[in-house]
Amino acid sequence: MFTRKQRPAGEPEPYWKQRSWQLSAGFLAVVLVLGGIVALTSGQDTGADRVGAAPPGPLSGGAAARNGRPQGCSTDDSTGDALPKSPPKDVSWHTFGVTRVPVSASAGPTRTTGDVRWCFARTPLGAVLAAHVIPSQMSGSGWRAVAQQQIVAGHGRDLFVFQRSTVQGIDGGEGSGGTSAASYAGFSVTSYKSTAATVKLLLRTGQGYAATTIVLRWSGGDWKVLPNSDGSLHSPVTAVQGDTNGYTLWGI
Template sequence: MAEPADAAAADEPRSPWLRTGFVTAAAFVGFVAVVGGAVVATSGGSDEAAAAPPATSSAPPPGATGAHASDGTCPTLADTRQGVPTAEPAGVTWALYDGVALPASKAAGPADTGKDLARCYARTPLGALLASSQISVRYLAADDWKSVTRAQTVGAGRDSYLADRAAAEKTAAPDGDRPAHGQIAGFRFVTYHDTTAVIETVWRFPAGQLQAATTTMLWRAGDWRLEYPADPAAPTPVDSLAGYVSWGGV
C-alpha cells in the first residue's frame, strides 16, 4: 500500500494517517507502496463475486457522470481500450485529496466520487491504473477509512488490517504535525488481464527520494478492487524513472 509521508527516522515513509505505533508487518501501508508484489487471482469474501461483463463502447448514460444508479451499479464508461499505456494517458485530470494529487478520467473513471469513496472504473488498463491510484490513497487517508477499505479492498490481509488499525487508533496518542505527502511520479504495468492488473507505481517524496510499490487490482462485482494480501510487500527505493512512464499531477 502507499505511504505518503517523508519519514525522518527511517528509509521507508510512514503514513501520517496511521496513528503513532501503527506500522506493523501486516499494515506497512501507505501512500507510496500499494500492497501487492505478486499476481493473486483468488480472494475470499462476498465482495469478490463473479466478475461482471466487460464494459461496452457506449458513452455513459445522461446524468451518469459523478453519480451511480439507484441500485448501486456503475454506469457504462466510454473507455474500452485494452492496450496497456506506454505513455502518459490522455484525458486525465488531477485533483488534490488531502494533499495528494489523484488522477481521474471522464472516459475511465471514477464515475462516482463522494467525500471519501471514488468508485466505478472502466474495465480497461487505464481504469485499473486510475482505481489503483485512487483506492490506495483513500483507504488510508479517508475519514471513513473503514467503509472505503471494506468496499474497495479484498484479500487475505484485509480483515487483519481493519482490526489492527482500529485497535491501534483506540490507544494512539493524538496526531502531531503531519509529514509532507508523497506524490505519484510514474507507473508501469507488470501484467494485465481484464480480471487482474498488476501495476508498479513510483512515488516521489519532498526530499526527492523515489520509492516503487506493486499493486494488484482485481475485477470484482463490477468494479476494480485493490487486493490486500496476507503478507504485503514493502516499497523499494528506485534511483530514477527509467523504465517507467513519467506521470503525475504535481
C-alpha cells in the same frame, strides 16, 4: 573527556535511520496504509474492528448488473488490454486527504458515493487509476466504507481493517491543501488481464524516487485492491536507482 560511543561492528542502524524505513514512512504519509508496520495475527481481530461495521454501498454485494457493472457505472473500455504509453489526456488532479491523486473522466473514477470514488474502466489504465485512488482514500474518516467496497474480501482485508482502526484519520477532503512526504510521479503496468492487474507506482520523495507495487482484482464489476496476507495494501517501498526508464510519468 567523554568520547562518543561507537556502534559495534555489524550492529544495524536504528530502524528510523534506515533508508528503506524512511521511504516506507514517506509513502505511508501519502496513503496512510499500515502493512508491514504492525505484526498482528487473526486471533487479535475483534468484531468491532471488522469491515462489516461500514454501511453498504454500490460495490458491497457480490452481484453486478447484467452488463457486469454496478448500476449507474459506465466507462469507455475500447482500448482493451493495450498497455498505456502515456497518461490519459483528460487527467486532472484532486486532493484526497493529504495527497494529490490523478483521476480521469474516461478511465475513472467516474462515480462518487459518499466517501467511495469508484467505477474504473476495465482496462490497464483503469487499473492504474484504481491503484492510485483506492489506497489514497484510506486517510480519512470514511476509510471503512472504502475498505468494505474496494478491498478484496478475506483475511488480508480483515487484518488491514484491524491495523487501520488503531490510527487516527487525516480528514481534509478535496482542496484541503494538505501536504505529504511524497507524491505520485508515474506508473508502470507490470502485468494485466481483464481479471487481474499489477501496477507499480513511482513516488517522488525528498531523497529522490521510490517505488511500490499494488495488486488489483476485478471483482463485483470494478477494480479492487488485493491486500497482502499481512494486511498491507502495497509491497515494501524501495529506492529507484538511476533514471526512471520503464515508467510512464505523469508530467507534473
